[in-house]
Every structure is written in structure tokens, then in C-alpha cells.
Amino acid sequence: METLFALSLTQNASDLHLSSNQNAIIRQNGQLICLDHYFLEAKQLEQKLYTLLTAQQITILQRNKQLDFCYAHPKYGRFRGNLFYQSHGLSAVFRIIPHHIPTLEDIQAPAIFKQLALSKQGLILVTGATGCGKSTTLAAMISYINQHYTKHIITLEDPIEFVYQNKKSLIQQRELGQHFMTYPNGLKAILRQDPDIIMVGELRDRQTIEAALQAAETGHTVFATLHTNSAISTIHRIVDIFPDEAKNFIRTQLASTLQAVIAQKLINDGNTARKAVFEILINIPAVSHLIEEGKTKQLTSIMQTGMQYGMKMME
Numbered sequence: 034m035e036t037l038f039a040l041s042l043t044q045n046a047s048d049l050h051l052s053s054n055q056n057a058i059i060r061q062n063g064q065l066i067c068l069d070h071y072f073l074e075a076k077q078l079e080q081k082l083y084t085l086l087t088a089q090q091i092t093i094l095q096r097n098k099q100l101d102f103c104y105a106h107p108k109y110g111r112f113r114g115n116l117f118y119q120s121h122g123l124s125a126v127f128r129i130i131p132h133h134i135p136t137l138e139d140i141q142a143p144a145i146f147k148q149l150a151l152s153k154q155g156l157i158l159v160t161g162a163t164g165c166g167k168s169t170t171l172a173a174m175i176s177y178i179n180q181h182y183t184k185h186i187i188t189l190e191d192p193i194e195f196v197y198q199n200k201k202s203l204i205q206q207r208e209l210g211q212h213f214m215t216y217p218n219g220l221k222a223i224l225r226q227d228p229d230i231i232m233v234g235e236l237r238d239r240q241t242i243e244a245a246l247q248a249a250e251t252g253h254t255v256f257a258t259l260h261t262n263s264a265i266s267t268i269h270r271i272v273d274i275f276p277d278e279a280k281n282f283i284r285t286q287l288a289s290t291l292q293a294v295i296a297q298k299l300i301n302d303g304n305t306a307r308k309a310v311f312e313i314l315i316n317i318p319a320v321s322h323l324i325e326e327g328k329t330k331q332l333t334s335i336m337q338t339g340m341q342y343g344m345k346m347m348e
Contacts, residue, residue: 034081037071038109041129045306047164048129049112053078053122062307063299075122082116082125093210103130103192103208113194128164130194134176135169140309142173145293145343150178155292155316156249158236160261165299166309167258168194168234174256175232178202188232189219209234220244224251233257239274246283249290263347264294264314264336268329280327288325291316298347312347315339 037057041049044066046059053075057068083091085104094100099117104127106112111130116123137146149157159167172195178184179202186202191209205226213219216233217240223231224247236242236257249255261267268287275283296312314320314336323331336344 038106042109049127052124079123101192134172134195137173137177140173149293150174152254152292154252154254156255156290157292158257158259158267158294160259160267161297165297171256184229185227186230187223187226187228190234216241217244220248228253230254242271246286246290263296264312265329265332267294268324284325284327288321313343313345315342315344317342
């Protein structure tokens with residue numbers, strides 16, 4: 034396992050795939066590359082993967098046949114892992130988490146990101162497909178706040194990925210299953226923990242979205258992610274998850290609490306790496322009015338003409 038972790042790092046891979054009775058595979062610049070000299074026999078792979086787990090994690094894996102966890106190697110750093118059983122046996126996917134938390138400059142973030150980091154309250158959503166760098170963008174924004182401002186930041190994650198060291202801010206990281214049992218319950222408890230900023234790893238369901246909107250409505254800054262591909266589809270996803278009789282209320286709540294939607298993708302930069310590109314919707318009064326009225330199709334024209342507010346289209 035150590036050899037494969039080390040190789041993934043030296044090859045600048047984003048992910049490591051380990052499958053029973055298959056060769057190991059890494060994902061490099063978005064492409065899968067087979068490691069011909071690393072065949073993984075099913076029983077041996079299972080034994081090696083079990084050595085990375087606690088007794089509690091083994092029990093969960095055996096009961097649920099899948100497991101999300103984070104593995105910290107003393108030399109090679111942190112890896113976000115997902116284990117699952119498939120037709121040939123146990124498989125694993127590890128996402129490599131860099132030692133160094135990238136800065137906003139490192140990810141070439143637009144200047145508006147620093148302004149959003151100063152938001153005194155409201156909901157800031159970072160959206161995009163799996164593996165597009167949402168966690169990295171959030172980490173860069175949290176790190177920027179930590180370096181420059183005195184805030185109490187609480188994160189709810191599954192699992193904990195980037196590990197922050199307190200600088201000017203107090204940051205407390207909580208992991209699903211270990212430090213809280215569900216996102217809605219974790220968010221409800223957070224309101225009694227005197228936070229300035231809340232970071233939610235993912236808005237997975239209606240109850241979590243309701244709790245996040247309530248937290249933003251009660252004077253907190255809430256950062257969260259969604260698996261949507263554009264700013265406008267993000268608005269639709271949030272509203273459509275609620276029953277018809279609740280949609281008008283949610284539109285009003287979202288119109289008043291939303292600060293921004295950042296939708297991102299990774300593209301090849303023409304060299305050997307990939308970079309993030311961003312679509313940005315800022316909730317100015319005209320945007321708020323359209324969200325409340327359900328006229329989201331008209332948001333495109335505002336984004337096209339709203340560069341002075343920091344807005345931009347993906348194109």
C-alpha cells in the first residue's frame with residue numbers, strides 16, 4: 034500500500050483505484066492509467082485494506098458493504114477513501130489530499146472570492162461534478178479567512194479532508210459518524226456553538242438544505258457544496274427538492290439568504306495539468322427578485338451583464 038500511495042503522489046495523480054483481481058490504476062489529468070506491474074489479488078488486497086481501518090470501520094464495511102473514510106499516512110499525507118464490494122471482491126478508490134492547502138491564488142480564483150469570504154451572513158454554494166475540486170475551493174476560502182480574520186469556524190464533513198491549523202481563526206472540524214450522526218442534527222447543534230462560519234461538506238437531502246437555509250437566515254455564513262453543473266441548475270435543485278406547497282416559501286428564503294453560487298469545472302490548461310474554471314452568480318437585488326418570482330431563466334442575461342459585481346458565465 035505504501036508503494037502505491039507513494040507512486041500516486043510522485044505521478045501527481047488525483048485518484049488511486051484498487052480493484053480485486055485487477056491492476057492498480059491512477060487518474061492523472063483526468064485520464065485513467067493502468068499500473069502494469071501492480072496486480073492486486075483479491076484476498077491480499079482485502080487484507081491490506083483492512084489494515085487501514087479501525088475495528089468500528091471494519092464493522093460498518095461488513096454491514097453496509099461500503100465505507101467512506103479518511104486515511105492519514107505519517108509520511109504520504111491524507112487520502113479520502115471509499116471501499117466497496119463488487120463482483121470480483123473488495124475495491125477501493127482513494128482521493129489524494131494535498132499536504133498544502135492551496136491558496137486562492139494557487140487555484141487562480143477570481144477576486145470576488147475574497148469578498149465572499151468576508152460575508153457576514155448568508156449561503157455560499159460551491160457546485161460541480163464529483164472530482165471537480167469543490168473541496169479544494171472551499172479549503173482555499175476557509176484558509177484565507179483563517180489567515181486574515183478572527184472567526185469561529187465549524188465544519189461538518191464526511192470524512193474530514195483538509196486539516197486546518199488555527200491561525201487567526203478558531204476552526205473545529207467534525208466528522209459524520211464520529212462527531213455527529215446526521216447533517217441536519219449537526220447543523221441544529223451548531224447554532225448553539227457560537228459559530229461565525231459553518232462549512233457543510235454536502236447538501237445531500239431536503240432536511241440538510243432546510244437546516245443550512247435556517248442557519249444562514251439566523252445570521253451565520255454557511256459554505257456548502259452541491260452536485261450541480263451550473264448556477265441556475267443549483268437554484269432549480271434546491272427549490273425542486275421540496276413539495277409544491279413549500280416551493281414559494283423556499284424561493285423567498287433562498288432569495289433572502291443566498292450570497293453566491295460558484296459552479297466550477299476542471300479543464301486541461303494545454304500543458305500537463307488541469308485548472309478550475311468558474312461560473313459565478315452573485316445575489317444582487319435583481320437576482321433575488323427573479324429567484325423569488327421563479328423566473329430563473331432570466332438569470333442568464335443578468336450574469337452576462339453583471340461583470341462589475343463579479344459575475345461570469347462558464348464560457
